[in-house]
């Protein structure tokens with residue numbers, strides 16, 4: 001729309017499983033992000049959505065953590081509901097299959113010869129899957145960086161499950177502000193069966209614009225072995241120092257989650 005200076009990022013890749021790997025490598029290296037449409041087909045996509053809804057309707061999702069302390073009430077900072085699953089639970093069979101496909105793609109891309117920046121990472125694991133539901137009451141998510149302080153996460157993977165999502169009516173755009181593209185933003189609509197990858201560090205500040213319908217996403221964060229080992233070591237050391245009373249800082253929410 002006028003007023004937004006942003007080049008359209010040529011990401012309308014129609015995918016079938018095998019040749020996605022070069023696309024992921026190329027786009028991550030060129031833009032710091034990659035969008036794959038029709039990632040796993042409507043059958044698996046719908047089955048995964050069904051499972052997410054079933055879990056959500058059990059009322060066991062929690063409020064998302066605070067991204068930043070705010071003077072006014074916490075709700076204004078983020079109003080998504082989240083739940084962590086590892087995908088092996090009996091009520092997550094299809095979500096589990098989806099996660100395996102995403103893992104397979106990332107591992108194949110990470111192992112490809114001369115895969116650019118991806119080659120700087122040795123991806124050896126990931127977080128659990130975070131199921132997220134943004135209630136559609138104009139909720140938003142403030143601009144932030146996923147991994148600002150080298151906690152080990154190198155790639156964010158977000159799978160969207162929103163059938164018939166019209167951004168003009170429902171908003172909910174994920175806007176990424178790529179660090180080294182001064183007047184360019186990437187506006188990613190949270191479309192059904194769309195998979196998004198982006199570097200998790202300061203290269204990709206991002207925000208979710210207000211959504212006017214319930215908005216579903218599944219997020220994974222992949223770890224770089226070295227950065228993760230260092231972060232864990234640092235965390236253990238700080239824990240020991242705290243126990244010894246040598247330092248008095250309280251562990252951050254983020255550290256506790258990790």
Ligand SMILES: Cc1cc(NC(=O)CCC(=O)O)nc(C)c1Br
Nearest residue numbers: 064141144145146158174208217
């Ligand atoms: C819990 C948590 C969620 C997110 N999610 C998004 O940025 C939204 C992306 C989208 O749904 O399009 N980011 C961080 C840094 C944390 Br922590």
Ligand SMILES: [Fe+3]
Nearest residue numbers: 144145146206
């Ligand atoms: Fe984020």
